[in-house]
Amino acid sequence: MTDTPLQRTPLFDLHVELGGKMVPFAGYEMPVQYPLGVLKEHLHSRAEAGLFDVSHMGQAWLEAAPGEDAAALIETLVPGDIAGLAPGRIRYSLLLNDDGGILDDLMVTRTPDPARLFLVVNAACKDADFAHIAAKLAGRARLVRLDDRALIALQGPKAAAVLARHAFGADDLAFMESGTFALDRVECMISRSGYTGEDGFEISVPAEEAEDLARRLLAEPEVAPIGLGARDSLRLEAGLCLYGHDIDTTTSPVEAGLSWTIGKRRRAEANFPGAARILRQLAEGPARKRVGIKPDGRAPAREGTLVLAADGREIGRATSGGFGPSVGGPVTMGYVESGFAAPGTPVTLLIRDKAHPATVVALPFVAPNFHR
Amino acid sequence: MSTIRYTEDHEWIRDDGTVGITDFAQKQLGDVVFVELPQVGQKLERGEPFGTVESVKAVSELFAPASGEVVAVNTELESEPELVNEDPTGEGWMIKLKLSKPDELKGLMDQAAYDSHVKRATE
Numbered sequence: 269m270t271d272t273p274l275q276r277t278p279l280f281d282l283h284v285e286l287g288g289k290m291v292p293f294a295g296y297e298m299p300v301q302y303p304l305g306v307l308k309e310h311l312h313s314r315a316e317a318g319l320f321d322v323s324h325m326g327q328a329w330l331e332a333a334p335g336e337d338a339a340a341l342i343e344t345l346v347p348g349d350i351a352g353l354a355p356g357r358i359r360y361s362l363l364l365n366d367d368g369g370i371l372d373d374l375m376v377t378r379t380p381d382p383a384r385l386f387l388v389v390n391a392a393c394k395d396a397d398f399a400h401i402a403a404k405l406a407g408r409a410r411l412v413r414l415d416d417r418a419l420i421a422l423q424g425p426k427a428a429a430v431l432a433r434h435a436f437g438a439d440d441l442a443f444m445e446s447g448t449f450a451l452d453r454v455e456c457m458i459s460r461s462g463y464t465g466e467d468g469f470e471i472s473v474p475a476e477e478a479e480d481l482a483r484r485l486l487a488e489p490e491v492a493p494i495g496l497g498a499r500d501s502l503r504l505e506a507g508l509c510l511y512g513h514d515i516d517t518t519t520s521p522v523e524a525g526l527s528w529t530i531g532k533r534r535r536a537e538a539n540f541p542g543a544a545r546i547l548r549q550l551a552e553g554p555a556r557k558r559v560g561i562k563p564d565g566r567a568p569a570r571e572g573t574l575v576l577a578a579d580g581r582e583i584g585r586a587t588s589g590g591f592g593p594s595v596g597g598p599v600t601m602g603y604v605e606s607g608f609a610a611p612g613t614p615v616t617l618l619i620r621d622k623a624h625p626a627t628v629v630a631l632p633f634v635a636p637n638f639h640r
Numbered sequence: 641m642s643t644i645r646y647t648e649d650h651e652w653i654r655d656d657g658t659v660g661i662t663d664f665a666q667k668q669l670g671d672v673v674f675v676e677l678p679q680v681g682q683k684l685e686r687g688e689p690f691g692t693v694e695s696v697k698a699v700s701e702l703f704a705p706a707s708g709e710v711v712a713v714n715t716e717l718e719s720e721p722e723l724v725n726e727d728p729t730g731e732g733w734m735i736k737l738k739l740s741k742p743d744e745l746k747g748l749m750d751q752a753a754y755d756s757h758v759k760r761a762t763e
Contacts, residue, residue: 306696307671497670497697566674566718568694589695591673598674620676620692 271284271593276343277323277420278478286493294391296324305496311594313464313502314634317578319485322463326394327472328416330401338385338594342376343407345401348519349531350385353378358444358459361529362521363389363397363417367637368542368549369517369582370524372397373509377446378532387411388419388470390511394630411444418478423502425637426467426490431458431469439471443638452484460639463499463634467639478519491582504599505592507560507631513571514558514587514601522549523603525558556584557609560631561600561617567624568598569617575604576623583608583615592633599633600626644729645705645745646754652729653705655745657737661693661702663728664758666726669695672724675717677734682710685742690735693724705746 274297283290288299296406298321301309312318332338339351346362355378363371372393377386389397402411422431428439435449438458446459454477462468473481485491509515513522520542527550531624534540538547568590575584584604592599600617608615613628642654648666650665666672684690684704691702713735717723724732739745749757 301670302699305671307673501696565719567676569672570699591694593696 273583275324277321277443278475279321279323279482280421282479282482284319286492288495291496293496294324295591298324298390299493301495301497303495304492305309306495306501307593309492310501311496312492313424313494314594314637315425315465316490316492317422317426317430317488317493318464318498319482320421320423320494320499321418321482321632322421322470323418323475323478324391325419326389326391326398327386327419328387328389328398329412329414330387330409331412332383333407334408335382336408338409339378341405342385342401342539343534344547345404345541346374346376347530347534347543347546348376349533350376350378352531353534355380356445356447358446358461359529360444362515363400364521364541365517366541367517368520368545370511370515370519370521371400371517372513373511374510375459379458392512411424414472414594416475420473420478420485421462421468422467422471422485422491422592423462423464423494424490425467427466427468430485430490432487433488439452441469443467443640444536451481454481457479458588463506463508464502465508465634465638466502467637467638490591499513501590501593504588504590504601505599505632506636507633509558510588519558519603520546520549520554522546523554523556523558538616553606554608556603557606558587558601558603558631559609559611560629561586561589561602561604561615561626562629562633563581563598563600563617564627566597567619569600569619569624569626572594573600573602574606574618575602575626576618577608578614580616586617594634601631604628643745643750645748645750646757647703647748649703651703651705653737653745653748655742657706657711658709659735659737659738660733660735661707661724661728661757662754663757664761665700666725666728666732669698669700671696672721675721675724675734676709677713677717680713681712682712683740684708684710684737686741700735704717704737705743705748706737706739708739710735711738712736
């Protein structure tokens with residue numbers, strides 16, 4: 269790491285006021301937990317509604333030059349079918365390098381204006397992502413970074429009812445749909461999406477309005493502030509990838525179990541970065557696969573834990589792992605050789621040099637509760 | 641009331657050899673989700689790691705405050721690791737040692753010394 273000073277989001281003062289324990293994360297000072305604690309914050313988000321500051325993530329407009337189509341342009345960088353998205357619809361997609369390795373995962377929203385798309389990328393990758401996109405599409409499109417906007421996630425089974433009190437009609441959004449709403453008279457872009465496996469929303473709001481908005485939402489009896497700790501355990505139980513851990517440039521979408529993000533038309537056209545390697549893996553099957561691993565005992569198996577076959581041979585490695593509060597026990601995600609990827613396969617986890625029995629399971633660990 | 645003494649690593653030990661982690665330590669760790677303890681009969685030297693305590697956030701090693709043989713372990717913690725948070729100096733105890741060098745306890749901090757140690761750690 270460099271000694272660049274840490275950045276703060278527009279909600280920094282509010283986090284401190286709420287007793288948030290601030291830690292460095294992706295170049296920002298972010299709350300890892302509040303006085304409620306990671307465990308209760310996690311359970312609250314599954315039962316009620318949690319408010320997450322995700323303003324560190326990168327928001328941008330991709331604006332196509334006259335005569336160009338923004339969806340067609342972004343499709344040269346991602347394997348998703350973006351041109352087939354209806355206006356207002358969101359797609360989870362992957363920014364790929366020429367080998368088909370994953371540079372980042374991102375959300376792409378089609379707007380009513382065919383000349384522009386709304387992008388949300390990971391905080392730790394945003395500078396590299398935006399430089400990559402701008403360079404690849406130079407002369408045909410430009411990126412307009414929305415560094416003057418905060419991003420607030422409201423997640424949980426009560427999120428829709430809470431938000432509807434502040435933004436008329438926001439609860440009519442479908443899952444993975446986005447729209448512009450007056451949220452207590454402030455114009456916001458609201459997406460029905462999230463990173464918890466629960467129903468929920470992500471609200472893009474002008475920075476200067478963010479704290480007031482967060483306070484109004486937190487004043488609702490169902491809403492509690494949730495830190496990065498619970499955000500991580502929620503997404504892990506939901507089987508969602510964390511970039512830099514479960515996916516990176518050494519993993520392909522097929523190995524990562526993200527083949528579903530590769531559009532049918534895109535497969536036929538075979539014109540996305542790394543298409544040759546990815547389509548070969550799709551046809552032949554990858555050598556390794558991302559799987560869920562459930563330790564039989566109580567010891568959590570964290571990132572880096574070796575996965576062994578019955579004969580002691582190393583067959584993989586954990587990429588995320590910890591305690592799953594809703595599962596009530598340890599949960600792990602990682603890559604194993606494809607021969608060991610079938611749910612039910614017994615494996616061994618080497619935790620602090622001790623062998624612990626575990627079982628390969630289908631992801632997610634907790635059934636999703638998305639709005640359909 | 642038995643005497644309780646403390647290590648710089650935030651373990652406590654009573655003069656009957658019972659060992660655990662302090663209230664300050666459990667607060668720093670956050671929600672404890674797993675505790676790994678030694679077998680009864682294991683012999684420990686002072687300062688030797690004897691187990692791990694794992695919270696939602698981190699894994700921490702446990703160090704023997706004094707030398708001795710493990711004569712009891714708190715098996716309740718296998719199914720209820722949260723006892724470490726709820727009652728760190730009571731039901732959240734971890735092991736009991738039969739001290740082989742009881743004089744070692746004299747080298748540990750008493751309550752007043754530990755309180756100022758915590759104060760320094762939080763400043």
